[in-house]
Amino acid sequence: MNPLLGSDIRSMAQRSVLCWLATADASGQPNVTPKEIFAILDDEHIVVANIASPGSAKNIRANAKVCLSFIDVFAQKGYKVLGVATEAKPTDAEYARWVEPLRAMAGERFPIHSVFVVRATAVEPILAPSYLLYPAETSEAMQIASALRVYGVRRAGEDGF
Structure with missing residues (x-):
């Protein structure tokens, strides 16, 4: 179980x-x-x-x-x-x-x-609805990239940060 x-x-x-x-x-x-x-x-x-x-x-x-x-x-x-x-x-x-x-x-x-x-x-x-409505087009990596843009967040090491 x-x-x-x-x-x-x-x-x-x-x-x-x-x-x-x-x-x-x-x-x-x-x-x-x-x-x-x-x-x-x-x-x-x-x-x-x-x-x-x-x-x-x-x-x-x-x-x-x-x-x-x-x-x-x-x-x-x-x-x-x-x-x-x-x-x-x-x-x-x-x-x-x-x-x-x-x-x-x-x-x-x-x-x-x-x-x-x-x-x-x-x-x-x-x-998120994108996973359900557009499963063939939506990946976790795409969602993360989109959220990083929307929130204005950069990961450590990107652009000298």
């Missing part, structure tokens, strides 16, 4: 600067917030640092269903992960396990108040 969070998904997560965590409160009102400290911990868990997210924490306590997404902005593809979240606090027995990869990323710069532990239940690819 293939792991839910396999190597392709792990690679994409590592290339993503942010993930977006969507939660909903008890009445169903959605909320989406960016998270910059996150990691795939194992084949079914993604951990997200709660640095400044009291609203996300409150929503997860009221409604555990979440959606987390991450994309490579240059390749214009990524993944959407549906799951069930819990909030692990420093006083919880499993907290050290969940927070370890996040502390390595955050260092001393960001205080981690708790960890949102997302158990993935489904994963779906996210693709």
Whole structure:
């Protein structure tokens, strides 16, 4: 059986600067917030640092269903992960396990108040429309080149940079 969070998904997560965590409160009102400290911990868990997210924490306590997404902005593809979240606090027995990869990323710069532990239940690819509408004409290399132009980004080593 293939792991839910396999190597392709792990690679994409590592290339993503942010993930977006969507939660909903008890009445169903959605909320989406960016998270910059996150990691795939194992084949079914993604951990997200709660640095400044009291609203996300409150929503997860009221409604555990979440959606987390991450994309490579240059390749214009990524993944959407549906799951069930819990909030692990420093006083919880499993907290050290969940927070370890996040502390390595955050260092001393960001205080981690708790960890949102997302158990993935489904994963779906996210693709820019060009991949779907023009599959014969669209490649990842073309998408990256186009995005670099649009964003005005140069790669290290290009044009003396």
